[in-house]
Amino acid sequence: MRKRSLAMVYELAKRDRRVVFIGSDLSPGTLPELKRHCPERYFMEGIAEANVIGMAAGMAMEGLLPYVNTIATFITRRCYEQVAIDLCLHDLPVRLIGNGGGYVYAPLGPTHQAIEDIAIMRALPNMTVTAVCDADEIARLMDASLDWPHPIYIRLAKGGDPIISREERGFAIGKAINMIDDERGRSDVLLIATGVATTQALRAAERLAAEGVRCRLLHLHTIKPLDRRALLDAASATDLVVTVEEHSLIGGLGSAVIEALVDEGLGGLPRVKRLGIPDKFANHYGSQSALMAHWGLDTAGIVRAVHDARGGLRS
Amino acid sequence: MKEAMAFTYATDLERVKAQPLDERSRYLRGLIFRAIEKGGRGHIGPALSIVEIIRVLYDDILRQRPAEPKWPGRDRFILSKGHGCLALYAVLADKGYFPAQELDRFCHFDGILGGHPEVIVPGVEACTGALGHGLPVGIGMALAARIQGRDSRIVVLMGDGEINEGSVWEAAACADKHGLGNLTAIIDYNRMQSAGSVYEIQNMEPLADKWTSFGFQVSECNGHDVEELRAALGAAVRQPAKRARLVLCHTVKGKGIPSAENNPSWHHKSDLTEEVRQAIRGASG
DSSP, X not given: OHHHHHXXXXXXXXXXXXXXXXXXXXXXXXXHHHHHHOGGGEEEEOSOHHHHHHXXXXXXXXXXXXXXXXXXXXXXXXXXXXXXXXXXXXXOOOEEEEESBBTTTGGGOGGGOBSSXXXXXXXXXXXXXXXXXXXXXXXXXXXXXXXXXXXXXXXXXXXXXXXXXXXXXXXXXXXXXXXXXXXXXXXXXXXXXXXXXXXXXXXXXXXXXXXXXXXXXXXXXXXXXXXXXXXXXXXXXXXXXXXXXXXXSSSSHHXXXXXXXXXXXXXXXXXXXXXXXXXXXXXXXXXXXXXXXXXXXXXXXHHHHHHHHHHHHHO | OGGGGSOOOSSOHHHHHHOOOOHHHHHHHHHHHHHHHHHTOBOHHHXXXXXXXXXXXXXXXXXXXXXXXXXXXXOEEEESSGGGHHHHHHHHHXXXXXXXXXXXXXXXXXXXXXXXXXXXXXXXXXXXXXXXXXXXXXXXXXXXXXXXXXXXXXXXXXXXXGGGSHXXXXXXXXXXXXXXXXXXXEEEEOXXXXXXXXXXXXXXXXXXXXXXXXXXXXXXXXXXXXHHHXXXXXXXXXXXXXXXXXXXXXXXXXXXXXXXXXXXGGSOBSSOXXXXXXXXXXXXX
């Protein structure tokens, strides 16, 4: 996903002279084509995120379109005030590409695990927050980012993730995608997911469908602005909503969904179960998939949670 | 004891303290006092130390069109020490960027002039107030000018307390790396930060040596002497260079109100007692 996103920066730079790339001490050989063909728009800066964000803001104030890339924790936590003031207060079209959202850097420990990035980025006025599900979808997001007039946080996954998105379903920033085409009408359970958690949710939906449970799956690649219309339409036609995210249960996708449902005052709210990371730093290493399974964010965990919740509904 | 930690400079600091203010400087301070009286508050000391710096920039150095604040060919000025905004507002009002009557609505609910400057104000390039943001943004503007083939010059004014912030030094290293000859940083060296003397709170000396070692071409001047400022800022901003410049302006916090000078309790006032109002009126007279 990361490789594809950077390849897209080069494509966009060829297409649009406003596009500038700024990395913060990334691996050698990052974006060699851009460096070779457009050296004046290629910046590999030091380990200095506050400066990098301010620099991107100054460029954007002059009409450039900076794509900034480093590890997700560093581009969110480390320079939060710069993101808030320099980018969001000025509402500038800077793109923050965060490597390793969620547990991608599981072996590297909590310093490198972006488990609250969606929450803190979502809290900033003017910020758009995205977490696509695969490499094909990142290409669509990058394409759409060229003309989006606000700052965007782009949460990346690991790379090599299974491709589940489909071009025919379309893509627009802020528009939810229905991932199960043949499911119409009322459902037993509505799964709502973001990022690569959508892949786990899709597998869970297939397993549940095989058991005769009517499932719908809404993929929210854009957590902010939230597609309230699609969410409310789907939530008003189900008995159970289950949100799935590789993120803290505080302030992420599940929180955004509940806020929207409550704000819109749906008559008779469906039961909502949120799956995510508890209010804890990881105390294991291993792999992303192992940590996701540890908190029940894998296919089996989602199926189990749906069973439990539906059991609760019946009793 | 802490004052003794100050490094010696070529500028005569006694002359800085005694520097008389000419009619224009007194007039601009009058605009600041008007906003403070009407707004009932303000960062007084930090504005009064930079009046001459900003006045000279706008009168003599920067290429600007007040009737066309977004003119692409303009030079950019960022007041990184945003809390000194009253001095900027006074100069911008005087230059006609907005009607002087706006000063009467300083910090009012429906005014455009807040306690820290925002881009809603004609002539303000960047929202500042949180410290340590201006130099990185200025670097971005300087690089953009290079990419876009413009000869705009970028000037960033920082406080001597502000440079405690780590982001300033991240930016200083970056400016050197890119050889930004179109960037000038200015430090308002009044030797006082909010809590007291900069030598007590966080000594940054040797200041000129620090900036020199970070790759800046450093000069200094009396920040209240208009002629010295014209020469120092003119040389720094206008002369072609391969490196970023830094002008260390020796100033007096609260300059122009005798009881406020070098008095940390005048850093910010939100309750204008009769005594404070009298001191301001006395200075205005």
